[in-house]
Amino acid sequence: MRVTMIGSGYVGLVTGACFAEFGFNVTNVDQDAKKIKDLEKGKIPIYEPGLDSLVQHGQKAGRLTFTTELSKAVSQADIVMIAVGTPTRRGDGYADLSYVYQAAEQIAASINGYTVVVTKSTVPVGTCRKVAEIIEKTRPDLKRGVDFDVASNPEFLREGSAIGDFMRPDRVVIGTDSNRAKELLSKLYRPLYLIETPIVFTSIETSELIKYASNGFLAMKIAFINQMADLCEKAGADIQELAKGIGLDGRIGRKFLNAGPGYGGSCFPKDTLALSKTAHDFEAPLTLIDAVVEANDFRKKAMAGKIVAVLKARGDIKGKTVSVLGITFKPNTDDLRDAPSLVIVPELLKAGLKVRVYDPLYYAGSERLDHAADFKGVEWSRDAYSSMQGADCVVILTEWNEFRALDLDKLKILLNTPKGFKPLIVDLRNIYKPSEMEEVEYVSIGRGRVEA
Numbered sequence: 001m002r003v004t005m006i007g008s009g010y011v012g013l014v015t016g017a018c019f020a021e022f023g024f025n026v027t028n029v030d031q032d033a034k035k036i037k038d039l040e041k042g043k044i045p046i047y048e049p050g051l052d053s054l055v056q057h058g059q060k061a062g063r064l065t066f067t068t069e070l071s072k073a074v075s076q077a078d079i080v081m082i083a084v085g086t087p088t089r090r091g092d093g094y095a096d097l098s099y100v101y102q103a104a105e106q107i108a109a110s111i112n113g114y115t116v117v118v119t120k121s122t123v124p125v126g127t128c129r130k131v132a133e134i135i136e137k138t139r140p141d142l143k144r145g146v147d148f149d150v151a152s153n154p155e156f157l158r159e160g161s162a163i164g165d166f167m168r169p170d171r172v173v174i175g176t177d178s179n180r181a182k183e184l185l186s187k188l189y190r191p192l193y194l195i196e197t198p199i200v201f202t203s204i205e206t207s208e209l210i211k212y213a214s215n216g217f218l219a220m221k222i223a224f225i226n227q228m229a230d231l232c233e234k235a236g237a238d239i240q241e242l243a244k245g246i247g248l249d250g251r252i253g254r255k256f257l258n259a260g261p262g263y264g265g266s267c268f269p270k271d272t273l274a275l276s277k278t279a280h281d282f283e284a285p286l287t288l289i290d291a292v293v294e295a296n297d298f299r300k301k302a303m304a305g306k307i308v309a310v311l312k313a314r315g316d317i318k319g320k321t322v323s324v325l326g327i328t329f330k331p332n333t334d335d336l337r338d339a340p341s342l343v344i345v346p347e348l349l350k351a352g353l354k355v356r357v358y359d360p361l362y363y364a365g366s367e368r369l370d371h372a373a374d375f376k377g378v379e380w381s382r383d384a385y386s387s388m389q390g391a392d393c394v395v396i397l398t399e400w401n402e403f404r405a406l407d408l409d410k411l412k413i414l415l416n417t418p419k420g421f422k423p424l425i426v427d428l429r430n431i432y433k434p435s436e437m438e439e440v441e442y443v444s445i446g447r448g449r450v451e452a
């Protein structure tokens with residue numbers, strides 16, 4: 001069976017390489033010629049643990065190839081997956097479906113023999129049927145059910161652990177009204193049946209909504225625990241203990257209950273917005289999701305305010321320097337899309353602070369700095385400690401492992417600390433226990449204390 005993946009970004013590349021690992025012949029297409037050239041040479045354009053060896057393995061076995069020529073790749077495929085971006089449309093919050101629709105037209109022009117066209121991109125309910133309409137309109141000679149079928153197969157992998165997530169998913173969701181498509185897609189996911197992965201077959205519409213409902217629910221968990229953290233701080237309670245206390249309830253679950261600076265990344269922010277728009281359009285408003293979006297926007301600014309406030313408590317902040325550790329939206333990814341740092345860092349600069357940044361993937365001399373153009377006005381450091389040299393405060397913004405055991409003796413020497421104060425660390429990820437940090441002023445999230 002031949003699979004063609006349209007789009008070789010975080011999802012298309014991981015998915016393509018994993019299907020090749022399962023033994024299928026996969027062609028990964030992208031319109032970005034540089035990306036394809038790099039991939040052909042074995043250079044991986046994104047940071048995703050384990051992806052380089054998986055891609056190499058597929059290439060060596062001759063099962064994974066890369067091309068910019070969509071038409072040839074589509075004409076030979078049994079299954080074509082659309083894995084292009086669906087970012088927020090400028091100005092109105094809807095999902096921008098232009099890449100999906102453009103891909104659908106291009107695919108239509110090249111279909112040759114029965115093909116299942118699958119939307120793997122996260123798309124609003126109704127999109128997959130629109131893809132079918134575009135194919136029929138572009139190629140009136142093609143009959144749905146005879147020459148092609150469509151299916152929705154949303155992707156749930158997480159950046160940073162994408163390969164494990166894809167190879168051992170909690171479930172696979174497939175939405176289609178065609179038995180033939182169902183059969184082909186069942187064959188494609190057969191290796192996962194063997195490890196007893198639940199495969200959930202649904203209607204197209206349900207499948208499209210499952211993806212948004214999942215992300216909306218997870219975003220809601222995060223927004224909830226962040227607001228509970230604020231309450232804990234004021235009421236003298238501890239958010240870590242609270243999260244454990246509620247998370248052990250099987251109905252709630254422990255995951256996604258880490259208080260932090262707000263969710264970011266390439267999915268939750270855009271998907272919650274798009275879900276809210278869809279719900280309003282169908283006159284079935286999801287006011288919970290509207291509140292989540294608002295709470296998360298507020299959260300990021302509030303975190304910048306928190307940093308400024310602790311610094312102000314030490315005197316005039318003009319010209320003071322903040323060392324920011326970590327800017328990606330989570331560890332083990334180079335993805336900066338909608339990262340909280342994109343709001344927090346500019347807010348710090350606006351407040352008159354100088355900002356020095358170190359991230360394990362974005363540092364002085366790193367090739368990736370080209371992708372960090374949004375961080376205008378910051379000074380890039382080459383490691384965590386050089387970013388602290390003479391700084392007035394350290395902010396932990398992303399919980400990369402290398403920040404979990406900072407050398408406090410070194411940090412105390414490097415930081416500039418006014419008389420009568422302790423060196424200042426603001427930890428927006430709660431990666432330390434306050435009891436371990438008594439030598440410094442350790443400000444974290446949701447750990448209130450009532451004086452005895």
Ligand SMILES: NC(=O)c1ccc[n+]([C@@H]2O[C@H](COP(=O)([O-])OP(=O)(O)OC[C@H]3O[C@@H](n4cnc5c(N)ncnc54)[C@H](O)[C@@H]3O)[C@@H](O)[C@H]2O)c1
Nearest residue numbers: 007008009010011030031083084085086103121122155159
């Ligand atoms: N990134 C994630 O963690 C994640 C997880 C689950 C689902 N998703 C969803 O998957 C989709 C893809 O996300 P991503 O992060 O991989 O995006 P991405 O921006 O990393 O990659 C998209 C790729 O598609 C290419 N492309 C666009 N139009 C094309 C065309 N007509 N022909 C060939 N190539 C084309 C682009 O050049 C780009 O390389 C989105 O809908 C996203 O919401 C993403």
